[in-house]
C-alpha cells in the first residue's frame with residue numbers, strides 16, 4: 001500500500017471515503033483503518049512508527065472534535081501527514097480544524113479543509129506528492145485537471 005488512510009472512528013468514513021475515491025481515480029493503492037489517538041493510543045504509536053517500513057509514502061489522517069490523530073501520527077513518523085478536519089456535530093468542524101492546523105514548529109501536518117472537500121483534496125494532494133516521483137501518476141493528475149477545467153468552461157451558464 002502506498003497511502004495509509006486512517007481515521008479516529010468509523011463515523012469518520014462517510015467523510016474519509018472521498019480521499020479513497022480520489023486515490024481510486026489515479027489508481028493509487030491505499031489501506032484504510034480506524035486508529036484513534038484517544039481510544040487506541042498504542043495502535044496509533046505502532047501504526048505511525050511502522051508505516052514507512054511497510055512502504056507507506058503518505059498518511060492521510062482524519063478526525064473530528066479534539067482531533068489529535070494527525071498531529072500525533074506526525075509525531076511518530078517522518079512521512080508526510082495530511083490532516084482532514086471531520087465536521088463535528090457540536091462545532092461544525094471548527095474544533096477539528098483548529099486542533100489539526102495549530103502544530104508546533106518542527107512537526108508538520110498539511111491541513112486540508114473541513115469535511116468532504118478536505119478529504120477529497122487530501123487524496124489529490126497525496127497523489128500530487130507521489131506524482132513528483134512517478135510520471136504515470138503525474139500524467140493522470142494533469143489529465144484530471146484538464147478535464148475539470150474543460151467541464152467548467154463547457155458549462156458557463158449557472159441556470160442550465
Ligand code: RP5
Nearest residue numbers: 008009011012063064065086
Ligand atoms: C473523533 O471523535 C473521531 O475522529 C470522530 O470524528 C469523533 C466522534 O467519534 P465517535 O464518537 O463517532 O466514534 O475521535
